[in-house]
Amino acid sequence: MLEAYIVDDEPLAVHRLTRLLEDTGRVAIAGATTDPVEAAAFLASHGVDVLFLDVQMPGLTGFDLLERLASGGRHLPHVVFTTAYDKYAVGAFDTSAVDYLLKPIEPARLTRALDKVERLARDPQAPAVDVSALARELAAELAPGRRLDRIASRVGERTTVLDVARISHFSSKDKLTFASVNGREHIVDYTLAQLEEKLDPRRFVRIHRATIVNTALVQELYPGVDGGVLVRLKDDAKTELSVARDRVRELKRRLGI
Numbered sequence: 001m002l003e004a005y006i007v008d009d010e011p012l013a014v015h016r017l018t019r020l021l022e023d024t025g026r027v028a029i030a031g032a033t034t035d036p037v038e039a040a041a042f043l044a045s046h047g048v049d050v051l052f053l054d055v056q057m058p059g060l061t062g063f064d065l066l067e068r069l070a071s072g073g074r075h076l077p078h079v080v081f082t083t084a085y086d087k088y089a090v091g092a093f094d095t096s097a098v099d100y101l102l103k104p105i106e107p108a109r110l111t112r113a114l115d116k117v118e119r120l121a122r123d124p125q126a127p128a129v130d131v132s133a134l135a136r137e138l139a140a141e142l143a144p145g146r147r148l149d150r151i152a153s154r155v156g157e158r159t160t161v162l163d164v165a166r167i168s169h170f171s172s173k174d175k176l177t178f179a180s181v182n183g184r185e186h187i188v189d190y191t192l193a194q195l196e197e198k199l200d201p202r203r204f205v206r207i208h209r210a211t212i213v214n215t216a217l218v219q220e221l222y223p224g225v226d227g228g229v230l231v232r233l234k235d236d237a238k239t240e241l242s243v244a245r246d247r248v249r250e251l252k253r254r255l256g257i
Helices: 011-024 036-045 062-071 086-094 107-122 131-141 192-198 245-255
Strands: 002-007 027-033 050-054 078-083 097-102 150-155 158-163 169-173 176-181 184-188 204-208 211-214 218-223 229-233 240-243
Touching: 002 011, 002 036, 002 107, 011 027, 011 050, 011 107, 027 036, 036 062, 050 062, 078 107, 097 107, 150 184, 158 184, 169 192, 192 204, 192 211, 204 240, 204 245, 211 240, 218 245, 229 245, 240 245
Parallel strands: 002 027, 002 050, 050 078, 078 097
Antiparallel strands: 150 158, 169 176, 169 211, 176 184, 204 211, 218 229, 229 240
């Protein structure tokens, strides 16, 4: 069984990855922390097979942590980077990373990473991971052209440009699609199906046939009077949205709960 250590400055991310790893039955968790300095102290005196390491953390980045360990003469474990930050992700492969995992981490993708680590752990003479190929794969997956950063709302001769990160949700009604920013609706020229293809799937999720929500702007989930689930948003209006029963599980997974 592989012995793993997890470093991520987000407690929910640590909890979720710990649960996913334990569910595989292939990994024993040697430890986990949200503090990279604490991680450096632990790893300086404890050997593990694989280190799941967040790239961007306050104070000490994942790269800084690896440099600190290497400068101390410590043998580095196999490293699997976890990241939601495209500008840092490709740079991860300047190191000898085994693999990368994009947040939210998918179980199938985690299985693939564990397969690589186990192969290398069993056979030190096994062919090295093609780091350049991994970097190209990640760069293609995170290519800016595949994700909407801004979206236009046109009414008559007036065009309003919306920052996608500030959009709390998209909704469809009366054959029109609306983007909501702080409670105000703006008509956009996309169907919800088209938006699902163009929006960042790490941030936006379909919660109803007529609604896509920005998970970063979800404040809470709570039961509705009809036995369903409602989402309350962080906007000034404290907007409430209904979650379809068959989409509750996926929403919770995206939120790490």
